[in-house]
Amino acid sequence: MPSPAAQPLAGPPRRPWLTxxxxxxxxxYALVAPFLALLLVFNLxxxxxGLHVSLTDAQGINDGDFIGLQNYKDVLWADPLRxxxxxxxxxxxxxxxxxxxxxxxxxxxxxxxxxxxxxLPRIRAVLRGAFFLPVLINTVVIALLFRMFFNKDQGIIxxxxxxxxxxxxxxxxxxxxxxxxxxxxxxxxxxxxxxxxYFLAQLQTIDPTLYEAARMDGATxxxxxxxxxxxxxxxxxxxxxxxxxxxxxxxxxxxFMLFPNATYGPGGVAKTLVxxxxxxxxxxQFLTGVASAAGWITFLIIAAVSAVQLRLLGLGRQGxx
Amino acid sequence: MTKPLAPRRIPPLTPWQWAGVALLCLVGLLYxxxxxxxxxxxxxxxVDIFQFPPILFRDLPAALRGYTLGSFRSAFGHxxxxxxxxxxxIVTGSGIxxxxxxxxxxxxxxxxxxxxGRRALFALILGxxxxxxxxxxxxxxxxxxxxxxxxxLLGLIVPYSVSAFGVFLLRQYYxxxxxxxxxxxxxxxxxxxxxxxxxxxxxxxxxxxxxxxxQFRGIWNDFLFPMIILRSDQLYTxxxxxxxMDSQNFNKPYEAIISAGFITALVPMVFFLLxxxxxxxxxxxxxxx
Numbered sequence: 001m002p003s004p005a006a007q008p009l010a011g012p013p014r015r016p017w018l019t020x021x022x023x024x025x026x027x028x029y030a031l032v033a034p035f036l037a038l039l040l041v042f043n044l045x046x047x048x049x050g051l052h053v054s055l056t057d058a059q060g061i062n063d064g065d066f067i068g069l070q071n072y073k074d075v076l077w078a079d080p081l082r083x084x085x086x087x088x089x090x091x092x093x094x095x096x097x098x099x100x101x102x103x104x105x106x107x108x109x110x111x112x113x114x115x116x117x118x119x120l121p122r123i124r125a126v127l128r129g130a131f132f133l134p135v136l137i138n139t140v141v142i143a144l145l146f147r148m149f150f151n152k153d154q155g156i157i158x159x160x161x162x163x164x165x166x167x168x169x170x171x172x173x174x175x176x177x178x179x180x181x182x183x184x185x186x187x188x189x190x191x192x193x194x195x196x197x198y199f200l201a202q203l204q205t206i207d208p209t210l211y212e213a214a215r216m217d218g219a220t221x222x223x224x225x226x227x228x229x230x231x232x233x234x235x236x237x238x239x240x241x242x243x244x245x246x247x248x249x250x251x252x253x254x255x256f257m258l259f260p261n262a263t264y265g266p267g268g269v270a271k272t273l274v275x276x277x278x279x280x281x282x283x284x285q286f287l288t289g290v291a292s293a294a295g296w297i298t299f300l301i302i303a304a305v306s307a308v309q310l311r312l313l314g315l316g317r318q319g320x321x
Numbered sequence: 322m323t324k325p326l327a328p329r330r331i332p333p334l335t336p337w338q339w340a341g342v343a344l345l346c347l348v349g350l351l352y353x354x355x356x357x358x359x360x361x362x363x364x365x366x367x368v369d370i371f372q373f374p375p376i377l378f379r380d381l382p383a384a385l386r387g388y389t390l391g392s393f394r395s396a397f398g399h400x401x402x403x404x405x406x407x408x409x410x411i412v413t414g415s416g417i418x419x420x421x422x423x424x425x426x427x428x429x430x431x432x433x434x435x436x437x438g439r440r441a442l443f444a445l446i447l448g449x450x451x452x453x454x455x456x457x458x459x460x461x462x463x464x465x466x467x468x469x470x471x472x473x474l475l476g477l478i479v480p481y482s483v484s485a486f487g488v489f490l491l492r493q494y495y496x497x498x499x500x501x502x503x504x505x506x507x508x509x510x511x512x513x514x515x516x517x518x519x520x521x522x523x524x525x526x527x528x529x530x531x532x533x534x535x536q537f538r539g540i541w542n543d544f545l546f547p548m549i550i551l552r553s554d555q556l557y558t559x560x561x562x563x564x565x566m567d568s569q570n571f572n573k574p575y576e577a578i579i580s581a582g583f584i585t586a587l588v589p590m591v592f593f594l595l596x597x598x599x600x601x602x603x604x605x606x607x608x609x610x
Contacts, residue, residue, distance in 0.1 A: 021435070024434050024435060024436065025434070025435070025436035025437065027430070027434065027512075027513045028430040028434035028435075028436035028439070029430075029436060031426045031427060031429055031430035031434070031513065031517075032426070032427045032430045032431070032442065034422075034423045034426060034427070035423040035424060035426065035427035035446075035483070035488060036427070036442070036446075038423060038479065038480075038482060038483045039446065039449060039483050039485070041464065041468075042461075042464070042479070042480040042483050043449050043452055043454070043483055044449070045464060046454070046457045046460050046461045046464050047452070047457060047460070049460040049463060049464055050457045050459065050460035053459065053460055053463065061466075114341075114345065115345075118342060118345070119334070120334075120342070123342060123346070125597070126349075127345055127346065127349050128601070129593070129594075129597060130349035130350075130352060130353055131349065131352060132593075132600075132601070133353065133356060133590060133593070134352075134355075134356070135538075136538060136542075136586075136589035136590060136593055137356070137542075137585075137586045137589070137590075138541070138542040138544070138559075138560050138582075138585050138586065139542065139544065140544050140560040140563050140564060140582075140585075141359075141560075141563065141582040141585050141586050142355075144563070144567060144578060144582060145355050145358070145359060145582070146355070148371070148575075149355070151371075154371035156358075159374075189352070189355070197601055201601070243451075246451055246453060249453070250453050250455045250456070252455060252544075252545055253544045253545060256544075257544075257564065257567070260567075261568070261570070273456075274455045274456065274458075274545075277455075277456060277458060277459070278458060278545075278549075280459075281458060281459035281462075282458070282459075282462075282549055288459050288463070291458075291459040292457075292459050292460055295456040295457050295458070295459060295460070296456070298453070298456040299453055299456040299457070302453050302456070306451070
């Protein structure tokens with residue numbers, strides 16, 4: 001800010017050191033201090049501490065000794081017991097995330113597009129609300145609901161399949177090949193409405209005169225979708241893809257609760273990366289060091305995926321920070 | 322509610338369009354089936370819950386007569402769901418309050434004050450916006466332990482308030498507030514805290530509401546962090562209480578689980594129906610800017 005010209009003050013300034021500029025800066029630091037202190041302790045320091053612990057053989061409340069990169073080696077290649085589990089978790093997590101993106105994003109866009117064409121605002125708002133509602137529900141509750149629906153004998157899924165004269169005695173939760181599709185399906189139900197809201201918000205920012213003009217030029221609706229709507233929707237697509245990948249790669253609650261007794265699916269086939277970290281850090285052995293190393297590896301994976309996505313999709317519009 | 326202007330001109334729909342709208346409404350209804358089932362089942366005696374077709378479709382009069390509060394009695398009486406609800410309300414309420422306090426003070430400085438390091442600090446805050454904290458559950462637990470905050474509700478409430486998104490959202494809103502209002506207050510001798518409290522906060526109510534809603538959804542539904550932090554039973558939040566009920570392998574209390582789940586789901590749904598616009602705006606807020 002350009003400071004205003006010196007004001008003609010009566011008499012000499014009383015506190016020459018404490019200028020307006022300096023008091024403003026001091027107040028600013030005081031105002032940002034509480035938030036920054038909390039950010040420092042509960043976010044940044046946690047990551048630093050994790051890095052430090054990952055280089056030790058800490059276990060439970062025991063701080064352990066410095067062992068270099070041994071935990072990383074164990075997880076990534078040296079300890080067969082762990083590597084098998086870890087790479088299966090990597091595979092599960094990636095397949096789950098890909099499945100989520102591939103199902104939710106296109107359907108959410110189509111839904112938003114269709115809702116946006118409904119000229120009845122009331123009905124549009126009600127439908128938007130209906131598809132959005134699952135977003136608000138606790139994943140624990142959703143997982144338990146769907147566990148009941150997938151039940152072999154008493155679940156609605158098998159009953160409906162029976163009504164349709166399809167094979168209806170699958171025990172969905174006990175077949176390892178079904179574990180991932182079920183997780184993707186439940187997440188589809190939970191999150192599609194969330195993405196739809198973003199798409200809808202962005203669709204409504206598009207200037208309708210663009211379509212008017214295109215119509216004058218004889219463009220078909222298909223043309224409009226391809227040449228006007230989709231390019232203008234790119235920020236929403238970028239945002240939705242990046243945030244839902246970040247969320248999907250951290251999936252835990254759903255897999256922890258959908259399968260009974262925290263088994264992560266039959267034989268643990270659906271154990272995700274965060275579930276792997278949780279198991280190492282908080283189950284019988286409390287291998288804090290190993291869990292921290294796995295945490296840092298997962299963090300780097302997520303960061304890398306986001307970076308690649310942003311590269312491919314182009315940066316979303318940034319606020320003028 | 323729109324203003325009662327001349328009736329909005331709605332282009333007449335063709336029969337095909339009506340059919341499409343009807344179809345969409347049907348899909349919407351089916352989409353909500355799990356929630357409708359939850360609503361119905363939480364008022365049913367345990368024996369009626371797992372029947373197909375649902376008793377509601379089979380024998381309507383009997384179904385209506387059969388509604389009961391039995392499962393709630395079991396949930397509240399035997400499983401302490403009422404206490405867990407109370408704990409959840411305390412954690413969510415204080416988490417939101419603390420978030421609004423620290424983020425709005427911080428956003429005020431970034432919006433209105435000039436100070437060395439301002440840009441760098443703001444970039445730092447934005448950079449932490451998407452940090453995947455779940456990958457750091459073990460060091461997080463250790464940090465809390467060194468602060469004596471494990472098995473302590475403060476160990477949830479205080480970390481929840483670190484919302485970089487909140488600082489960003491509020492700052493974007495604050496810079497749109499006309500500066501002349503603040504200049505006026507300044508000439509009257511008001512300090513920054515005073516201006517923040519009596520001018521900025523009241524004027525930024527929509528943004529505060531949006532942030533409160535985002536935080537509400539996140540805190541009310543959080544599961545992993547309460548699970549690792551809380552040890553004693555009387556500190557369990559609702560999702561943890563439900564998980565504990567579900568981990569009974571012998572005589573699993575299905576009806577109590579369902580009614581506790583219903584209560585957990587009901588709270589955000591009621592808020593949503595009351596504040597639909599703020600919900601949507603709050604969640605879409607990250608996109609707009």
